[in-house]
Amino acid sequence: MMTSRREFLAVAGAASEIGAPSARRRGHPELALATICIEGFGPTNFAKTFKAAPLLGMNNIEFNLWHADQLTPHSVKRIKAICDRQKLRPISLQVNAFVGADEPEIAREVSRWLWLIEICKAWGCSLIKATGEARGTRGGTAGIMNVLAQVLPAAQAAHVRIALENHFENNIEFPEDFEAFFSALPHSSLGMCLDMAHFVASGVDPVPLIQRFGRKIFHVDVKDCDGPGRHHVTPYGKGLVPLQAMLQGLRDAGYQGFWVIEYARAAGDVPLAELAEGIHIARSYL
DSSP states (O other): OOOSHHHHHHHHHHHHHHOSSOOOOTTSOEEEEETHHHHOSSOOOSHHHHHHHHHTTOOEEEEEEOSGGGSSHHHHHHHHHHHHHHTOEEEEEEEOOBOOSSHHHHHHHHHHHHHHHHHHHHHTOOEEEEOBSBTTOTTHHHHHHHHHHHHHHHHHHTTOEEEEEOOTTBSSOSHHHHHHHHHHOOOTTEEEEEEHHHHHHTTOOSTTHHHHHGGGEEEEEEOEESOTTSOOEESTTSSSOOHHHHHHHHHHTTOOSEEEEOOOOTTSOOOHHHHHHHHHHHHTTO
16 A cells, blocks of 8 residues: 555654554544545445554544445454454444435435444444435435434434534535534434535535534544535645644634544545645644
8 A cells, every 4th residue: 555665654654643552632632544545435345444544553443334245244243353353443434325205215214324323332433424415315404304303312322423424515515504403403412524625615614613513513524625616635735624723723612522534535545645644734733
C-alpha cells in the first residue's frame, strides 16, 4: 500500500504522534478511521484496513457495512475476532441509506436495522450512521421517519445511538432537514453525523452548525472537498472545508464524540501519507 520511503516516513510519523493504540482523554474528542478510506466502496473483507490501521496508529475503527456478505453471522464473528486479536476497537457502523417508500419496504428496513443493532451489541460499539437516498426518492424524509419511529426504542434499549448523516443531494442534506427530524422524533438516541465536506458541497457553512445543534451532534466526519455544487473530496487542507475552524469550534463547544477520518476514493487508493496528514491535522486540536 505504501509506494515510497517518503510515504513510509509520513505514516510512521503519524503513528508515533498518535500512539498505537491511542488513549482517550476524558472530556476530549477521539480520532477514528473509517474503513472506506482504505477499502473504497466495493465489496471487501477489510484485510487492507487490518493491515493499514496499525501503520497509521489508529485503533478506533468505523466499519462501512454496505454489502450482504459483511452482514452474515459468520462475518460478524470473524471481524470481531480479528479486532480482538489486533486490539482494534469498532466504534461505529456506517450502513446503506434509509429507505421507506411503502409498508413492505419499511418492514424490511426495520428488520435490517434491528440486525444492525445486534451487530453493535456483538462488537461493543454504540453508534450507527446512515444517510438517505437521492432527494425526494424512496419515501423521502417521511419514509425515514416511519422507520426511525419503529427502530429508536430498540436502539435505546440496546444503548445504541443513531446518527443521521448529511449528504449532498440526498434526503438528509440541509440543517432544516435535521430540525424536521428532531422536531418529529425528539428522542435521546437520535442525533447528527456532521459531515463537513457534504455540507460545504451543499453550500452550507458547517461552522455555525456547531452551536445550532450542540449536543445533537453525535459524530463528526473529518474530510475536505473542493467546494459547493458537487462532492469531490480533496487531500486534507487542499479544499474549501474550514477544517481548523470546525475542529477548534467543536473542542470549544465541549464535543466529546469521535472525529472520523473519512477520506475516500472509489478505488480505495488513498495514499496512507494523505490519511496521515488528516490524522495529524485533527490530532493537533485534541
